[in-house]
Amino acid sequence: MTTLLSDNDVIDRIFQHIDNKTTDLGETVWKEPVENYMSQERFEKEIELLRRMPVPYCPSAALLDKGSYIARKSAGRPLLVVRGEDGVVRAFKNACRHRGMKLKGDESGCTKAFVCPYHAWTYGLDGALKHIPGNEAFPGINKEDHGLVPVHSVVEKNGVVFVTQDEPISEGCLESIPDLFSPEQKVFEQSTMSDSANWKLLGETSMEGYHIKSLHNKSFYPYGVDNINVIETFGRNSRVTFPFRRIEKLREIPREERRIDGMVTYVIQLFPNCHITTLSSHSILIILEPVSPNETEWVVYRLTNKLGNGPARSEADTKKDADFVKNAGLDEDRYAAQSIQDSLETGANEFLTFGQCESAIVHFHKHLDDQIACL
Numbered sequence: 001m002t003t004l005l006s007d008n009d010v011i012d013r014i015f016q017h018i019d020n021k022t023t024d025l026g027e028t029v030w031k032e033p034v035e036n037y038m039s040q041e042r043f044e045k046e047i048e049l050l051r052r053m054p055v056p057y058c059p060s061a062a063l064l065d066k067g068s069y070i071a072r073k074s075a076g077r078p079l080l081v082v083r084g085e086d087g088v089v090r091a092f093k094n095a096c097r098h099r100g101m102k103l104k105g106d107e108s109g110c111t112k113a114f115v116c117p118y119h120a121w122t123y124g125l126d127g128a129l130k131h132i133p134g135n136e137a138f139p140g141i142n143k144e145d146h147g148l149v150p151v152h153s154v155v156e157k158n159g160v161v162f163v164t165q166d167e168p169i170s171e172g173c174l175e176s177i178p179d180l181f182s183p184e185q186k187v188f189e190q191s192t193m194s195d196s197a198n199w200k201l202l203g204e205t206s207m208e209g210y211h212i213k214s215l216h217n218k219s220f221y222p223y224g225v226d227n228i229n230v231i232e233t234f235g236r237n238s239r240v241t242f243p244f245r246r247i248e249k250l251r252e253i254p255r256e257e258r259r260i261d262g263m264v265t266y267v268i269q270l271f272p273n274c275h276i277t278t279l280s281s282h283s284i285l286i287i288l289e290p291v292s293p294n295e296t297e298w299v300v301y302r303l304t305n306k307l308g309n310g311p312a313r314s315e316a317d318t319k320k321d322a323d324f325v326k327n328a329g330l331d332e333d334r335y336a337a338q339s340i341q342d343s344l345e346t347g348a349n350e351f352l353t354f355g356q357c358e359s360a361i362v363h364f365h366k367h368l369d370d371q372i373a374c375l
């Protein structure tokens, strides 16, 4: 079970911080070795970790129908994830059992079966090999031994599909996951983008509000409050609350009638490489796929918000909000991460320093170190 604060408790804590000119502070300052953003050896350990724990692959809403599938690389391996005829989501290594061609390129769609583009070996949605053209030329081949190879396990929980590729290093890490998406939330955009930066540098940008005034001076700062955040942790994960200035309006409203929607941005970090952001009129699920120590691919899903929370939004409004976030604030964060990656080469810093106001990042690095030590 999660121990996240209620919306009203979050609002109370934000008002205390505004009144006292304070923010949530962690207990320690953290120094992360620069080497951990550059080393191939460390990168390979992080990839192993990503394969040996449940990591988000997509929102459930991206695999709504029976037969809907998404093929993409996850932790460096091409996977094929599909909702079966029985409604269960399964994940397979995306490799034909004849001579290994990927059954689907990086794409999504809906199908009744997977037909290999090379020689048309055909597999069911459950991965079973159904048909070999010219079967007589393969005497002794047992179809039952040549189904698609499943990953270790798939769990669909609270609106997100989690994939564990290999033997997990520990159990129970999904127990503390709160409700993430409700069934009425629809995917309205899916995209990818690449950055020349370590995946952790990109992730760190969304885990603190200490940079709102400086980095986002003309984008988020006119609407947002600088360096006032509520920071909560649950399991290895965290939630950082970023208040908008307009939250002041809630002071006039009796506590039990207050609605937080549109007054804050909630960012949930699902350890280690996923963020779910709830904004005024839409939500974003981001998965940061490490490509190399200094390259990352973003997998981004944009979804509508829950119905009935705050004023109803037109599709045009939602799109406008999404474009603003994308073209303004997010680009500034991406630039910051790439700029840091560039500077690491100078050797000026042996460590990157995270202060007490950046405690969600400290929490992340502590757990990342602990998990890597368990490999």
Ligand code: FES
Residues within 6 Å of the ligand: 096, 097, 098, 099, 100, 101, 116, 117, 118, 119, 120, 121
């Ligand atoms: S490689 Fe798939 S059918 Fe030959």
Ligand SMILES: [Fe+2]
Residues within 6 Å of the ligand: 205, 206, 211, 215, 216, 329, 333
């Ligand atoms: Fe930012």
